[in-house]
Amino acid sequence: MNSQKIEPAKILLAKNIKPTPIRLKVLETLLSQTHAMRLYDIENILDGVERTSIFRAIKNFEKNNLVHEIDDGSGATKFALCEDRCECNLEDLHVHFFCKICEQTFCLQQLQIPSMELPPEFVVESANFVIKGICANCNT
Numbered sequence: 001m002n003s004q005k006i007e008p009a010k011i012l013l014a015k016n017i018k019p020t021p022i023r024l025k026v027l028e029t030l031l032s033q034t035h036a037m038r039l040y041d042i043e044n045i046l047d048g049v050e051r052t053s054i055f056r057a058i059k060n061f062e063k064n065n066l067v068h069e070i071d072d073g074s075g076a077t078k079f080a081l082c083e084d085r086c087e088c089n090l091e092d093l094h095v096h097f098f099c100k101i102c103e104q105t106f107c108l109q110q111l112q113i114p115s116m117e118l119p120p121e122f123v124v125e126s127a128n129f130v131i132k133g134i135c136a137n138c139n140t
């Protein structure tokens with residue numbers, strides 16, 4: 001567990017999410033990891049909690065800008081916590097890093113996706129910027 005204790009209930013309330021026991025458990029699980037998680041990973045940690053309940057909690061977090069979805073090309077959608085002030089606008093998007101050894105995906109919050117000038121009539125709705133390589137944990 002994290003040494004500097006962040007209160008999960010407060011995090012939920014700050015995003016106008018009602019702290020239910022399931023939501024708290026899902027949030028605690030996400031807080032305990034440094035990498036993005038698949039639904040399956042969360043389900044494995046929260047043994048005994050139904051997948052649909054976890055999925056509903058995640059979808060609620062997503063709607064309230066607490067969690068963002070990542071498509072890293074691995075075939076499984078992953079979820080990671082957003083930063084405090086994130087509103088999940090295009091300006092909030094950051095680069096993700098996929099490690100080919102441990103197959104984990106990390107948020108590189110400090111690296112923003114550069115804004116790009118699109119050809120006329122093209123409207124951007126979302127963007128996915130994934131860098132692949134070897135993560136810090138595997139590179140030792």
Ligand SMILES: [Zn+2]
Nearest residue numbers: 099102135138
């Ligand atoms: Zn790795």
Ligand SMILES: [Zn+2]
Nearest residue numbers: 068080107108
């Ligand atoms: Zn991210």
